[in-house]
Structure formats: C-alpha cells, structure tokens
Amino acid sequence: MDFTVLTLFPELVNSFFGHSLIGRAIENKLICGHCINIRDFTEDRHNSVDDKPYGGGSGMVMKPEPLEKAIRFAKEQSPSSRVILMTPQGEKFDQAKASRFACRKEGLIFVCGRYEGIDERIYNTLVDEEISIGDYVMTGGELASMAIIDSVSRLIPGVLGSEASFQSDSFTGDRLEYAHYTRPAEFKGINVPEVLLSGNHEKIRQWRQVSSLQRTFIKRPDLFEKKALSSQERQILKEWCQELTALVKE
Numbered sequence: 001m002d003f004t005v006l007t008l009f010p011e012l013v014n015s016f017f018g019h020s021l022i023g024r025a026i027e028n029k030l031i032c033g034h035c036i037n038i039r040d041f042t043e044d045r046h047n048s049v050d051d052k053p054y055g056g057g058s059g060m061v062m063k064p065e066p067l068e069k070a071i072r073f074a075k076e077q078s079p080s081s082r083v084i085l086m087t088p089q090g091e092k093f094d095q096a097k098a099s100r101f102a103c104r105k106e107g108l109i110f111v112c113g114r115y116e117g118i119d120e121r122i123y124n125t126l127v128d129e130e131i132s133i134g135d136y137v138m139t140g141g142e143l144a145s146m147a148i149i150d151s152v153s154r155l156i157p158g159v160l161g162s163e164a165s166f167q168s169d170s171f172t173g174d175r176l177e178y179a180h181y182t183r184p185a186e187f188k189g190i191n192v193p194e195v196l197l198s199g200n201h202e203k204i205r206q207w208r209q210v211s212s213l214q215r216t217f218i219k220r221p222d223l224f225e226k227k228a229l230s231s232q233e234r235q236i237l238k239e240w241c242q243e244l245t246a247l248v249k250e
C-alpha cells in the first residue's frame with residue numbers, strides 16, 4: 001500500500017518513515033512511504049507557498065498553484081491513489097475508517113495544510129476526501145497524516161508481526177481491550193492476577209473477557225450504546241456487581 005505525504009516539512013514525515021515498525025514495514029516492502037515537498041512546485045523567485053488572505057484578517061493561506069502541481073505530480077506517480085486533505089473540518093477518523101483503508105489497499109495521498117489552511121479552490125477540484133483526526137486544531141496536517149498512516153499500516157498483514165495482535169484491540173471489537181501484564185509477577189506490591197500465570201487458556205480467555213467488559217464499563221460506557229450488552233455480558237456485569245456489593249458490606 002502506497003502512502004504519499006505532501007508537506008512543507010518533509011523531514012518531519014521522513015523521520016517517521018525511517019523508524020520503528022513503520023520503518024521496518026517500508027524496508028520489508030509491506031508498505032511504501034513517499035514524501036513530496038510542496039515548495040519544490042513553486043515557480044517564483046522566493047519559492048513562496050503562502051499569501052495573505054483575500055478580504056483581510058490574520059494569518060496566511062497556502063497558495064493553490066504549488067499545491068495543485070504537487071497533487072498532480074503525486075497522482076501521476078500513483079494514479080489510483082485517493083487524495084485526502086487533512087483538515088479539522090473533515091470527517092472524523094476512527095478505527096472503522098482505518099480498517100476500510102487497509103482493506104481497500106488503495107494508495108493514499110495526504111495533503112497537509114499549514115498556517116490558516118489552504119485555498120478553498122483546491123478542496124473543490126482535487127480532493128477526494130477531507131479527514132480530521134479530532135475536534136482540535138493543530139499547526140499542520142503532518143501529525144494527522146502520520147496518525148492515519150500508522151493506524152492503517154498496523155492493520156496490514158505482516159506489519160505487526162502477528163495478525164492476532166490487533167484482533168482484540170480496542171475499537172476493533174466492540175469493547176476496550178483487556179488489561180495487560182508482563183514480568184515481574186509482583187510490582188510495587190501489586191501481583192499479576194493468578195489466572196494469567198495458570199496456563200489454563202480457557203480460564204485466561206474468560207478472565208480477559210471480564211477485564212475487557214469492566215474496563216469498558218469504567219472508562220467508555222458510551223460504547224454500550226453503540227453495541228448493546230449481550231446476555232452473557234449482562235451476566236458478567238451482574239456477578240461483578242454482586243462481588244462489589246459483598247466487598248462494600250464486609
């Protein structure tokens with residue numbers, strides 16, 4: 001799967017492409033990461049990429065001409081890729097969207113804005129989709145594009161090493177993922193739950209289901225609105241509630 005990032009700060013993105021699991025996935029040719037400097041597509045003496053907004057007001061706006069050329073160049077390199085504009089005004093990104101991108105395997109070209117954003121005419125003509133990573137405003141689209149590339153890449157077979165690694169992830173299923181522990185078995189007086197040391201796979205599976213449900217109940221009860229409790233889950237929570245009641249009474 002091809003990822004191309006159009007940016008004024010390629011060193012930010014290239015560093016991401018060179019490290020950790022994403023760096024290894026690129027080395028192993030599971031994904032491709034390209035970075036295009038929008039400034040390379042300027043034609044004036046000063047290589048200007050921004051200008052004052054028509055109508056006045058603060059801040060600068062990214063000029064349309066270099067952006068258009070950069071997007072067309074990226075499309076020539078990867079004609080079937082989708083052009084995605086990073087903007088806080090776009091559709092909100094989530095795990096379901098990450099899965100859809102990973103399944104479709106289409107290349108993605110990310111346009112990263114800076115300053116006040118980009119000239120409106122680019123939205124109208126060259127962009128397939130607008131995406132936001134959340135209801136807050138950052139100084140540029142690079143971090144947002146990296147967040148998307150990262151979450152899509154880890155769903156591509158081979159990138160995480162073991163495909164089982166993401167099956168139980170939060171937001172892949174309907175509940176948050178269970179609690180994790182590693183060695184030592186005791187840390188600051190807190191022991192790893194006995195059952196995880198037992199080697200009994202069925203008991204461990206059951207414990208994890210309970211853990212996942214309890215965490216969802218405590219941290220993200222809104223997820224129960226998206227996917228109602230099954231009768232088995234209801235029973236687990238009832239038993240937990242009885243345990244808590246008994247504890248309070250003691």
Ligand code: SAH
Pocket residue numbers: 085086087088089111112113114115116117118131132133134135136137138139140141142144
């Ligand atoms: N003035 C604009 C925000 C500009 S922020 C507005 O109010 O809508 C500058 C650039 O950062 C944007 O062009 C976009 O590419 C990026 N950006 C900022 N916040 C973002 C977010 N939450 N999601 C995706 N991109 C974002």
